[in-house]
Amino acid sequence: MTNPLSRALQSLGAPVTNALIKLGFACRFLVSVLKVSPFALCRFSLTMREIWFAGVLSVLIIVVSGLFVGMVLALQGYETLVRFGASSSLGVLVALSLVRELGPVIGALLFASRAGSAITAEIGLMKATEQLSAMEMMAVNPVARVVAPKFWGGVISMPLLAALFSAMGIFGGYLVGVQLLGLDAGSFWSQMQSAVDFRLDVVNGVIKSVCFGFAVSLIAVFEGYDAPPTAEGVSGATTRTVVTSALVILGLDVLLTAFMFRGI
Amino acid sequence: MKRTMIDFWVGLFIALGIVALLFLALKVSSQSSLPASSTYTVTANFENIGGLKVRAPVKSAGVVVGRVAAITLDPQRYVASVTMKLDDRYHFSRDTSAEILTAGLLGEQYVGLEPGADEKMLMNGDRITITSSAIVLEQLISRFLFSKADEGGNAHTEK
Numbered sequence: 001m002t003n004p005l006s007r008a009l010q011s012l013g014a015p016v017t018n019a020l021i022k023l024g025f026a027c028r029f030l031v032s033v034l035k036v037s038p039f040a041l042c043r044f045s046l047t048m049r050e051i052w053f054a055g056v057l058s059v060l061i062i063v064v065s066g067l068f069v070g071m072v073l074a075l076q077g078y079e080t081l082v083r084f085g086a087s088s089s090l091g092v093l094v095a096l097s098l099v100r101e102l103g104p105v106i107g108a109l110l111f112a113s114r115a116g117s118a119i120t121a122e123i124g125l126m127k128a129t130e131q132l133s134a135m136e137m138m139a140v141n142p143v144a145r146v147v148a149p150k151f152w153g154g155v156i157s158m159p160l161l162a163a164l165f166s167a168m169g170i171f172g173g174y175l176v177g178v179q180l181l182g183l184d185a186g187s188f189w190s191q192m193q194s195a196v197d198f199r200l201d202v203v204n205g206v207i208k209s210v211c212f213g214f215a216v217s218l219i220a221v222f223e224g225y226d227a228p229p230t231a232e233g234v235s236g237a238t239t240r241t242v243v244t245s246a247l248v249i250l251g252l253d254v255l256l257t258a259f260m261f262r263g264i
Numbered sequence: 265m266k267r268t269m270i271d272f273w274v275g276l277f278i279a280l281g282i283v284a285l286l287f288l289a290l291k292v293s294s295q296s297s298l299p300a301s302s303t304y305t306v307t308a309n310f311e312n313i314g315g316l317k318v319r320a321p322v323k324s325a326g327v328v329v330g331r332v333a334a335i336t337l338d339p340q341r342y343v344a345s346v347t348m349k350l351d352d353r354y355h356f357s358r359d360t361s362a363e364i365l366t367a368g369l370l371g372e373q374y375v376g377l378e379p380g381a382d383e384k385m386l387m388n389g390d391r392i393t394i395t396s397s398a399i400v401l402e403q404l405i406s407r408f409l410f411s412k413a414d415e416g417g418n419a420h421t422e423k
Contacts, residue, residue: 045267048270048271048274049270051278052270052274056273056274056276095292095293099292099293160277160278160280160284160285161281163281163285164280166284166288167284167287167288168284170292189291192292193292193293194294196294197293197294198289198293198294201293202285202288202289202292202293206285
């Protein structure tokens, strides 16, 4: 196995095998987290603390960016719609794009960079300073005590944050459309209400954000738990959390959208 | 941070999230499909439905009274069979006519119901017999062009 051709093939195959092995680890890790979850959720104060860290502290960035995204959507959408004399449909444009796509997706991206990276860094540092091994010495299961509450804290926070993002974005669109550009408030709201369907648009957006919550939380706790116990390893794991989360969110979004709105 | 403070802020956060969801549910969106218990179903055959879609509104005098539930092709007679779910509060006479109209020049297509004078009312599962099809713009234009061409041809032969 020393000729150049087989070496080239080996260097091609190694990353694929490594990625598959890591995916397998992540799946087994998810199973072990889910297995201890009933015990972890019984002590709900632990999860409560994680919702505080992941959810409450992310509210500010979610609310502010939601407001700005809604405002920009209204400004940009108005420029295009007014050319076709359809500026009264601005509310529909803002609400549909936020509820279906931008709320869950940008909410999840912000959540991954604000809370996901912190979760990875915390678990990684606990591993590097051997706190997780110390827990095992005391017969405390670190997955149940540390990992599962963080995982569920993220899963619970994500849909609420996405809903906040969408609501604030629509409010921002209202501020720009009605207060700044002078559209009629009645037609803004009534057209929005008649075009946005509760089951098809709002519930599908919530389903998306729940899926993203699962994905981001799993990636964050797994990268932290899997990090090499060095300073360099923890920093690399934090970066990987943000990059992998972003890729997985956008990839999942394509899949979910194809299933939901094209009915494949 | 004390335990009670964490509980307070988490409670506030969850309440805010639920308020946002309620805002999306009540103020932003609407339940376009009526609950199944308060509707009745009627069908109508059209020669051509144009661009009519499932979930398009059914209107009478401009008021939305129902939704299109299903569109299928009748394989015996090759006409489109449109199933509509109408609101229980509104009843129409047996000789009601249905036509496919367009909102504005390029808007969405909907079914318009024109009530007749019959004493008997449409019941669940009934069929509307008087229908007129959607106007397909291309057919209109081609008909117009052919008639113009005919006129031109006739004028030429008369000379």
